[in-house]
Amino acid sequence: MNRHDLALIGFGGVNRALAELIRDRGDELATELGFALRVVAITDLRLGSLMQEDGIDLDAVFALAPGATFAGWPGGDAEPRNVEVIRNTTADIVVEATFTNPIDGEPGVSHVRLALEAGKSVTTTNKGPVALAGPQLNAIAAANGVHFAYEGSVVSGTPVLRFAASTLQGLRVDAVRGILNGTSNYVLGQMEAGMDLAAAVAEAQTLGYAEADPTADIEGSDVRLKVVILANEVLGADITPADVTCTGITGITPADIVDAAARGLRYKLIGAAERLADGSVRASVEPVALPLTHPLAGISGPTNAVSFETDLLGTVTVSGPGAGRVETAYALLSDIIEIDARVAQTAAARR
Amino acid sequence: MNRHDLALIGFGGVNRALAELIRDRGDELATELGFALRVVAITDLRLGSLMQEDGIDLDAVFALAPGATFAGWPGGDAEPRNVEVIRNTTADIVVEATFTNPIDGEPGVSHVRLALEAGKSVTTTNKGPVALAGPQLNAIAAANGVHFAYEGSVVSGTPVLRFAASTLQGLRVDAVRGILNGTSNYVLGQMEAGMDLAAAVAEAQTLGYAEADPTADIEGSDVRLKVVILANEVLGADITPADVTCTGITGITPADIVDAAARGLRYKLIGAAERLADGSVRASVEPVALPLTHPLAGISGPTNAVSFETDLLGTVTVSGPGAGRVETAYALLSDIIEIDARVAQTAAARR
Numbered sequence: 053m054n055r056h057d058l059a060l061i062g063f064g065g066v067n068r069a070l071a072e073l074i075r076d077r078g079d080e081l082a083t084e085l086g087f088a089l090r091v092v093a094i095t096d097l098r099l100g101s102l103m104q105e106d107g108i109d110l111d112a113v114f115a116l117a118p119g120a121t122f123a124g125w126p127g128g129d130a131e132p133r134n135v136e137v138i139r140n141t142t143a144d145i146v147v148e149a150t151f152t153n154p155i156d157g158e159p160g161v162s163h164v165r166l167a168l169e170a171g172k173s174v175t176t177t178n179k180g181p182v183a184l185a186g187p188q189l190n191a192i193a194a195a196n197g198v199h200f201a202y203e204g205s206v207v208s209g210t211p212v213l214r215f216a217a218s219t220l221q222g223l224r225v226d227a228v229r230g231i232l233n234g235t236s237n238y239v240l241g242q243m244e245a246g247m248d249l250a251a252a253v254a255e256a257q258t259l260g261y262a263e264a265d266p267t268a269d270i271e272g273s274d275v276r277l278k279v280v281i282l283a284n285e286v287l288g289a290d291i292t293p294a295d296v297t298c299t300g301i302t303g304i305t306p307a308d309i310v311d312a313a314a315r316g317l318r319y320k321l322i323g324a325a326e327r328l329a330d331g332s333v334r335a336s337v338e339p340v341a342l343p344l345t346h347p348l349a350g351i352s353g354p355t356n357a358v359s360f361e362t363d364l365l366g367t368v369t370v371s372g373p374g375a376g377r378v379e380t381a382y383a384l385l386s387d388i389i390e391i392d393a394r395v396a397q398t399a400a401a402r403r
Numbered sequence: 404m405n406r407h408d409l410a411l412i413g414f415g416g417v418n419r420a421l422a423e424l425i426r427d428r429g430d431e432l433a434t435e436l437g438f439a440l441r442v443v444a445i446t447d448l449r450l451g452s453l454m455q456e457d458g459i460d461l462d463a464v465f466a467l468a469p470g471a472t473f474a475g476w477p478g479g480d481a482e483p484r485n486v487e488v489i490r491n492t493t494a495d496i497v498v499e500a501t502f503t504n505p506i507d508g509e510p511g512v513s514h515v516r517l518a519l520e521a522g523k524s525v526t527t528t529n530k531g532p533v534a535l536a537g538p539q540l541n542a543i544a545a546a547n548g549v550h551f552a553y554e555g556s557v558v559s560g561t562p563v564l565r566f567a568a569s570t571l572q573g574l575r576v577d578a579v580r581g582i583l584n585g586t587s588n589y590v591l592g593q594m595e596a597g598m599d600l601a602a603a604v605a606e607a608q609t610l611g612y613a614e615a616d617p618t619a620d621i622e623g624s625d626v627r628l629k630v631v632i633l634a635n636e637v638l639g640a641d642i643t644p645a646d647v648t649c650t651g652i653t654g655i656t657p658a659d660i661v662d663a664a665a666r667g668l669r670y671k672l673i674g675a676a677e678r679l680a681d682g683s684v685r686a687s688v689e690p691v692a693l694p695l696t697h698p699l700a701g702i703s704g705p706t707n708a709v710s711f712e713t714d715l716l717g718t719v720t721v722s723g724p725g726a727g728r729v730e731t732a733y734a735l736l737s738d739i740i741e742i743d744a745r746v747a748q749t750a751a752a753r754r
Contacts, residue, residue: 073715081573209716211570218569219562222432222736347722350701364424364733365560368723371698372716382715385573400751 054087056388057105059143059172061134061163062150063096063113066177066204069381070147075110081385087392093141094122100130105142134159138166145391147384148176154273154293157184168192168200173395175387177204177380183277187290197398199391204383206278207232210372211386212358216286220360220368227326227361228286232278234354234374235262235269236301236321240339241352244309244318249302261354261375271300272337275323279335282358283325289333291325299338317341318349326361405438407739408456410494410523412485412514413501414447414464417528417555420732421498426461432736438743444492445473451481456493485510489517496742498735499527505624505644508535519543519551524746526738528555528731534628538641548749550742555734557629558583561723562737563709567637571711571719578677578712579637583629585705585725586613586620587652587672591690592703595660595669600653612705612726622651623688626674630686633709634676640684642676647686655690668692669700677712 058074060067073081074089082088090107100121102108122128138146146167150160157180164181167174169192176182181189182205193200203213207230216225231237235256242252253270256262268274276296283289283296301321312319320342325335342349347369351357356374361367373379409425411418424432425440433439441458451472453459473479489497497518501511508531515532518525520543527533532540533556544551554564558581567576582588586607593603604621607613619625627647634640634647652672663670671693676686693700698720702708707725712718724730 085573210719211566214570215562215566215721219565219737221740222436223733344701345703347702347706350695350703351698352696352701355698364736365730366724366727368561368721370566370719370721372719376717379716382574385715386570389572397748397751400748400754403751403754 053082054392055090056087056145056392057090057092057143058388059093059137059141059146060091061095061138061146061148063094063099064149065377066380066384067147067149069377070384071110071113073378073381073385085389085392089388092143093137095132095134095137097132099132100128101133101137102129103127103137103141134163135166138163138172139170141172144172145388146172146174148174148178148181149384150178152178152180152277154180154268154277157181161185161189164189164200165192168196168198171196171198173199173201173391175201175384175391177202177208177383179205179277179281183280183293186281186284199394201387201390202281203387204380206281207356207358207372207374208376208380209382209386210356210370210374210379212282212370213285214386214390215370216360220362223362223364225286225360225362227324228282228358229322229324229348229361230278230282230358231320231348231351231356232275232323232358232374233269233321234356235266236272236275237351237356238354239270240301240304240309240319240321243304243306244313246306248306249304270302272298272321275321275337279323279325279337282323283333283335286360287325287327287333289325289335291333291335296335296337298336301339304339312341315341316344318344320348320351322348404433405743406441407438407496407743408441408443408494409739410444410488410492410497411442412446412489412497412499414445414450415500416728417731417735418498418500420728421735422461422464424729424732424736436740436743440739443494444488446483446485446488448483450483451479452484452488453480454478454488454492485514486517489514489523490521492523495523496739497523497525499525499529499532500735501529503529503531503628505531505619505628508532512536512540515540515551516543519547519549522547522549524550524552524742526552526735526742528553528559528734530556530628530632534631534644537632537635550745552738552741553632554738554741555731557632558707558709558723558725559727559731560733560737561707561721561725561730563633563721564636565737565741566721567711571713574713574715576637576711576713578675579633579709580673580675580699580712581629581633581709582671582699582702582707583626583674583709583725584620584672585707586617587623587626588702588707589705590621591652591655591660591670591672594655594657595664597657599657600655621653623649623672626672626688630674630676630688633674634684634686637711638676638678638684640676640686642684642686647688649687650689652690663692666692667695669695671699671702673699
């Protein structure tokens with residue numbers, strides 16, 4: 053049976069969930085998908101690095117005592133030697149799941165570039181490299197005959213990028229609009245129910261939706277990166293975060309929300325990109341008071357959604373979870389399935 | 404360039420919209436999709452039959468005077484010789500768009516079977532053959548090395564079947580629930596706004612959402628066929644309409660709706676299929692009072708939606724138009740794109 057060997061760069065919640073999935077359901081998935089998955093390298097800020105080309109015993113990794121590292125393991129090291137592992141691993145797919153750096157995308161951009169240049173395909177859930185260097189990294193992938201996939205960089209495992217690529221063929225997509233941040237959507241919903249902004253944010257933190265520092269969620273900068281990715285991927289634009297006007301929800305008061313409701317409207321933080329008559333793409337993040345009949349008006353709580361406005365079909369919308377470690381790990385799995393299919397297509401075309 | 408020759412069986416609104424699309428955007432689509440489309444046969448109850456293996460002049464067809472037929476045209480006949488055309492056409496894809504017969508699916512079932520047995524792939528928007536004979540017709544397609552595709556049999560062009568097949572791989576889908584009839588959804592919405600059932604139905608008829616005889620929409624039998632298709636396609640069941648319990652919306656009173664609203668609930672006509680612990684599939688059509696936070700609760704007016712309940716991703720939902728001639732014609736185009744891709748895959752695998 054065909055097999056893919058994985059290098060997991062970053063071993064936080066998401067890559068850990070992927071490893072658990074491979075351990076617990078690997079055989080079942082192999083039967084269903086036609087290929088096996090094996091982890092041959094792991095790097096992590098706290099655990100260090102591990103390369104074992106015959107496959108890592110994942111149970112042993114999960115059994116590591118708190119504070120322990122890979123030092124002393126065969127192929128192990130206490131240091132997270134990301135660059136060395138990416139260059140030297142025998143993996144054919146590198147799974148990049150380090151933190152999102154919204155300024156320059158590093159070290160994610162370098163991780164992805166090095167892997168692609170070394171002839172390895174890459175899947176990532178990291179918005180940084182995709183939003184800040186997506187077109188360049190795609191060009192490097194093409195030049196090296198490998199693949200770069202990043203479904204989880206927008207709306208976690210909910211397949212919005214793949215939906216656009218694989219089920220909307222033959223349509224012209226004129227605009228894409230989404231609820232792309234669950235925290236701000238939850239907060240707006242609680243404000244509609246009578247809470248003030250600060251209390252709603254505190255509640256979202258308690259529930260685990262919001263980070264300790266909720267600025268990126270509330271001020272719109274998280275959505276801004278996702279709008280760049282959607283604009284470039286779905287509308288074929290080539291924009292950067294600086295091209296996206298950005299207004300968060302901190303200017304929305306409970307009075308605004310009550311007033312909107314009286315007019316049959318509901319505030320949502322909308323990330324949007326639309327193609328203008330001159331062919332250029334305008335992109336924005338801003339609170340919009342939507343009519344209740346709008347497909348995004350009914351998206352509640354931490355759910356995310358993306359609407360695609362098309363010529364022949366009108367508006368079609370995909371909604372689902374926008375976060376969660378297992379949900380985001382599924383994005384990685386779905387990218388691996390896609391990479392496997394593309395590799396098989398290339399092989400068939402060469403025969 | 405690769406090309407597909409089409410035989411259009413039935414030349415009502417949907418196939419006419421497909422023919423217009425080919426005439427108006429054929430060149431553009433060929434560039435985008437990598438194949439050309441040509442119509443080589445048309446049959447219609449009123450127009451009769453036409454077979455021209457070098458391609459039919461669609462402008463001439465659209466210019467036919469009211470009441471005129473294909474009699475006297477080269478390859479033309481005043482009679483709708485469906486069976487003869489399906490057997491003898493040089494088309495490689497038969498586009499079946501005759502009326503839905505909810506009793507035995509005829510003549511659609513025979514049209515599809517004859518085409519597949521003659522080595523032609525089939526796309527249809529006709530619920531009858533898919534709901535009443537889908538598994539058998541798929542088996543005939545496989546035995547003859549051709550393809551049977553029917554995205555438009557559920558939720559018109561909104562790609563719910565393709566979404567499940569192409570973007571949810573690796574997930575276990577435990578249940579599928581949808582708002583699958585725009586008329587009944589519109590009527591429930593108007594009843595929530597204070598109208599009674601009869602007035603809401605009359606308004607839906609005026610707006611063109613409801614048929615002259617709205618029974619199939621209001622009593623749930625239209626949804627029942629779609630639930631069979633979803634259950635068989637997405638959950639791998641093998642059920643027929645008799646296996647689906649069915650209650651329409653005629654038993655819902657304005658008082659029920661007001662009462663539900665007071666409890667934070669909203670009535671929707673839900674078509675559902677779910678896999679039970681013993682592996683069997685239970686399917687139903689019934690009005691359900693959903694909490695407003697449910698992903699289907701916010702689907703308003705004539706919009707349709709399908710929620711997929713999965714193991715790793717939770718619930719993901721696709722919403723979009725559930726009717727319309729151009730929207731449904733897009734379903735046929737998306738099937739043709741899929742058939743082209745499958746033919747190419749088979750050819751590559753044989754090389």
